[in-house]
Amino acid sequence: xxxxxxxxxxxxxxxxxxxxxxxxxxxxxxxxxxxxxxxxxxxxxxxxxxxxxxxxxxxxxxxxxxxxxxxxxxxxxxxxxxxxxxxxxxxxxxxxxxxxxxxxxxxxxxxxxxxxxxxxxxxxxxxxxxxxxxxxxxxxxxxxxxxxxxxxxxxxxxxxxxxxxxxxx
Amino acid sequence: xxxxxxxxxxxxxxxxxxxxxxxxxxxxxxxxxxxxxxxxxxxxxxxxxxxxxxxxxxxxxxxxxxxxxxxxxxxxxxxxxxxxxxxxxxxxxxxxxxxxxxxxxxxxxxxxxxxxxxxxxxxxxxxxxxxxxxxxxxxxxxxxxxxxxxxxxxxxxxxxxxxxxxxxx
Numbered sequence: 001x002x003x004x005x006x007x008x009x010x011x012x013x014x015x016x017x018x019x020x021x022x023x024x025x026x027x028x029x030x031x032x033x034x035x036x037x038x039x040x041x042x043x044x045x046x047x048x049x050x051x052x053x054x055x056x057x058x059x060x061x062x063x064x065x066x067x068x069x070x071x072x073x074x075x076x077x078x079x080x081x082x083x084x085x086x087x088x089x090x091x092x093x094x095x096x097x098x099x100x101x102x103x104x105x106x107x108x109x110x111x112x113x114x115x116x117x118x119x120x121x122x123x124x125x126x127x128x129x130x131x132x133x134x135x136x137x138x139x140x141x142x143x144x145x146x147x148x149x150x151x152x153x154x155x156x157x158x159x160x161x162x163x164x165x166x167x168x169x
Numbered sequence: 170x171x172x173x174x175x176x177x178x179x180x181x182x183x184x185x186x187x188x189x190x191x192x193x194x195x196x197x198x199x200x201x202x203x204x205x206x207x208x209x210x211x212x213x214x215x216x217x218x219x220x221x222x223x224x225x226x227x228x229x230x231x232x233x234x235x236x237x238x239x240x241x242x243x244x245x246x247x248x249x250x251x252x253x254x255x256x257x258x259x260x261x262x263x264x265x266x267x268x269x270x271x272x273x274x275x276x277x278x279x280x281x282x283x284x285x286x287x288x289x290x291x292x293x294x295x296x297x298x299x300x301x302x303x304x305x306x307x308x309x310x311x312x313x314x315x316x317x318x319x320x321x322x323x324x325x326x327x328x329x330x331x332x333x334x335x336x337x338x
Contacts, residue, residue, distance in 0.1 A: 001170050001278065001295045009299045043212065044319055109170065121335040126170045130178045131333050138307030139329060145308075146315055150213055160308060164300050166290040 003068050003105040006129055010061035011097040013141050016162040017054065018090050020148055020155055021083055027153045036082045041147050048140075050147045052078070054086050057140035058093040064133035065097050067113045068125050069104035172237050172274040175298055179230035180266040182310050185331040186223065187259050189317055189324055190252055196322045205251045210316050217309075219316045221247070223255050226309035227262040233302035234266050236282045237294050238273035 028035035042049040048056065055078050066073035074096055080086045111125035123132065142160075149155050197204035211218040217225065224247045235242035243265055249255045280294035292301065311329075318324050 001172065001175065001298050003170065005295055005299050006170065009304070012300075013304065043315060047318070118335060121337050123333060123335055126174055127334040129170050130174050131181075131330070134303060135178070135182070135307065135330055138304065139311050139314075142308050142311035143315065146212060146312065149216070161300070161304055164287075164292060165296040166287060166292055168290050 002102070003108045003125070003129065004100070004102045006134065007061070007065050007068075007097050007100055007105075010064070010137055011094050012162055013137070014058065014061060014090050014094050014097075016159065017057065017141060017144060018087055020145060020153065020159060021087055021090075023155060023159070024148055024151075024153045025083065027151075031152070038148065038151055038153075039081065039083055039086065041151050043143070043147055043150060048143070050144055051080055051086060053140045053144040053147065055080065055089065057137055057144065058089055060133050060137040060140065062093050062096055063115070064129060064137070065100045067115070067128060068108040068111060069100045070111060071100070071104065171271070172277045172294070172298065173269070173271045175303065176230070176234050176237075176266050176269055176274075179233070179306055180263050181331055182306070183227065183230060183259050183263050183266075185328065186226065186310060186313060187256055189314060189322065189328060190256055190259075192324060192328070193317055193320075193322045194252065196320075200321070207317065207320055207322075208250065208252055208255065210320050212312070212316055212319060217312070219313055220249055220255060222309045222313040222316065224249065224258065226306055226313065227258055229302050229306040229309065231262050231265055232284070233298060233306070234269045236284070236297060237277040237280060238269045239280060240269070240273065 024038055025035045028038070039051045040049050058076065062073050062076065074092070076089060076092055080089050109124065109126040112122045113125055113128040114122035145155060145160055193207055194204045197207070208220045209218050227245065231242050231245065243261070245258060245261055249258050278293065278295040281291045282294055282297040283289070283291035314324060314329055
């Protein structure tokens with residue numbers, strides 16, 4: 001599985017998430033509540049609310065792409081208050097992911113990834129991708145899905161998974 | 170990122186999950202309730218309960234390993250009723266994952282993966298791994314974590330992530 005496959009999957013899942021927010025807006029419309037109420041929804045008082053789950057999912061994808069491609073990650077300050085702003089955040093993140101090509105990722109498996117929170121230690125690019133980025137990205141995306149579903153948005157497993165690269169013959 | 174890295178990560182996350190169940194038992198003991206009540210806990214009436222989340226996480230990992238290595242997956246019938254039985258299920262799954270070596274996975278990226286639910290279509294091994302197995306595995310593991318946390322088990326993000334392969338120098 002290439003690093004590029006992983007980054008394409010992050011982008012695909014973020015686009016799926018954007019569609020869940022579209023369904024959230026439809027649900028809010030049908031029930032006559034302000035969709036932005038959902039931005040503050042959470043499953044437990046000491047867990048992140050939807051806004052921060054989405055910001056975190058975006059950041060996991062963005063930093064993975066930046067570290068693996070040895071590029072500067074664009075700054076995306078956590079200022080979103082509304083579902084519309086969160087959708088813009090997703091769009092900006094996907095746009096950055098789509099700038100990363102296969103060539104940018106040559107040698108990424110052995111690249112030293114030293115995020116500040118590791119306090120001077122580092123991870124091989126491959127270890128960072130699977131142990132940190134993938135594990136955390138799917139954590140936050142799944143939590144966003146769970147929060148929306150818990151609040152009555154009509155989501156099913158195929159909304160989560162999205163389109164598959166199936167082949168025939 | 171190699172296929173073997175992904176299978177090692179599945180095994181690591183399942184071992185983390187086993188530790189969450191240990192914490193669940195401690196929590197049940199401290200609060201004097203039967204830990205097996207948690208086996209039926211769920212976050213929404215139309216979502217899988219903890220038992221089925223764990224069975225599904227195990228199956229995603231097991232089938233990914235089997236398909237990618239072109240081996241027969243061992244049968245693990247969904248008969249678990251208790252947390253102790255779920256921990257045995259995890260143990261059996263991890264034991265199978267640990268039989269898969271790097272050599273078994275040579276050429277896995279192009280292997281045709283045709284699970285019955287694709288109705289005759291297939292996915293390249295790499296596409297199956299990232300679009301199906303990884304996305305679904307982390308979904309079910311995260312839901313198991315969310316169910317336990319929602320029920321008061323003292324879990325934090327480091328319990329989720331587990332040990333990292335950090336290096337120095």
